[in-house]
Amino acid sequence: MTLMINTFKRALKAGHSQIGIWNTIAGPVVPELLAGTGFDWILLDTEHSVTDLPDLVPMLQAVAAYPIAPVVRPQANDTVLIKRALDLGAQTLLLPYIQTPAEAEAAVRAMRYAPRGIRGVSGLTRASRFGAIKDYVNRAEDELCLIVQVETGEALSRLEEIATVDGVDAVFIGPSDLAASLGHPGNAGHPDVVSKVEEAILRLKAVGVPSGILTLDQAFARRCLELGTTFTAVGVDMALLRNAALALAKGFGRPHG
Numbered sequence: 230m231t232l233m234i235n236t237f238k239r240a241l242k243a244g245h246s247q248i249g250i251w252n253t254i255a256g257p258v259v260p261e262l263l264a265g266t267g268f269d270w271i272l273l274d275t276e277h278s279v280t281d282l283p284d285l286v287p288m289l290q291a292v293a294a295y296p297i298a299p300v301v302r303p304q305a306n307d308t309v310l311i312k313r314a315l316d317l318g319a320q321t322l323l324l325p326y327i328q329t330p331a332e333a334e335a336a337v338r339a340m341r342y343a344p345r346g347i348r349g350v351s352g353l354t355r356a357s358r359f360g361a362i363k364d365y366v367n368r369a370e371d372e373l374c375l376i377v378q379v380e381t382g383e384a385l386s387r388l389e390e391i392a393t394v395d396g397v398d399a400v401f402i403g404p405s406d407l408a409a410s411l412g413h414p415g416n417a418g419h420p421d422v423v424s425k426v427e428e429a430i431l432r433l434k435a436v437g438v439p440s441g442i443l444t445l446d447q448a449f450a451r452r453c454l455e456l457g458t459t460f461t462a463v464g465v466d467m468a469l470l471r472n473a474a475l476a477l478a479k480g481f482g483r484p485h486g
């Protein structure tokens with residue numbers, strides 16, 4: 230069996246724009262439903278959801294049958310969590326709260342086997358299809374993709390240094406946490422936050438590093454695309470469901486929840 234191609238990484242390297250959807254509802258059914266709706270990538274979140282690492286297995290299996298690339302967000306930039314997510318078969322990771330180049334370097338080491346890194350070796354994981362991919366240990370890195378999440382003013386002050394760490398494939402800008410960090414909690418649309426996000430996209434473009442974002446504001450998503458984001462998430466499953474339920478209830482005269 231040959232190593233699975235990471236279509237998300239290939240598209241990033243080719244500079245193709247990829248539109249994504251955020252999954253926070255645990256279990257394989259919603260990711261599978263979303264996988265058939267036309268998005269290029271789906272974020273399977275374990276940071277802000279009840280999804281835990283073992284839950285990722287059926288979720289990854291569910292989306293594998295569809296032309297969509299899964300991106301897994303572990304709870305933290307942690308060597309063990311990274312190892313386990315990779316062993317479960319995730320090929321692209323989004324690591325939250327990267328504050329310094331040293332933290333990005335630690336993440337890169339966790340993604341790589343020795344001698345280039347410190348990822349623990351097992352021949353019998355889902356990643357290697359339980360040993361069926363014979364050269365997995367030597368080739369895995371080619372199809373792994375590391376996205377670091379920059380989400381504070383402090384991290385933005387070192388954006389170029391973090392983004393250009395060898396082994397970092399892309400940078401995700403987290404508008405909600407950035408808003409809080411800049412003194413505007415709950416207001417990612419504040420002009421100070423918007424201008425920092427826009428500036429960050431341009432700064433990443435200037436150093437040739439792909440940038441991504443999540444925003445539910447479609448006008449702002451289009452603005453980010455214009456500025457140069459190449460992986461742009463435009464919806465969250467929980468919000469889609471809640472908004473649709475509220476609208477339906479309202480249509481039948483129910484009080485707004």
Ligand SMILES: O=C(O)C(=O)C[C@H](O)[C@@H](O)CO
Binds near residue numbers: 277403405
């Ligand atoms: O700071 C952000 O924005 C993000 O990190 C994305 C959020 O975590 C996402 O869960 C939106 O609910």
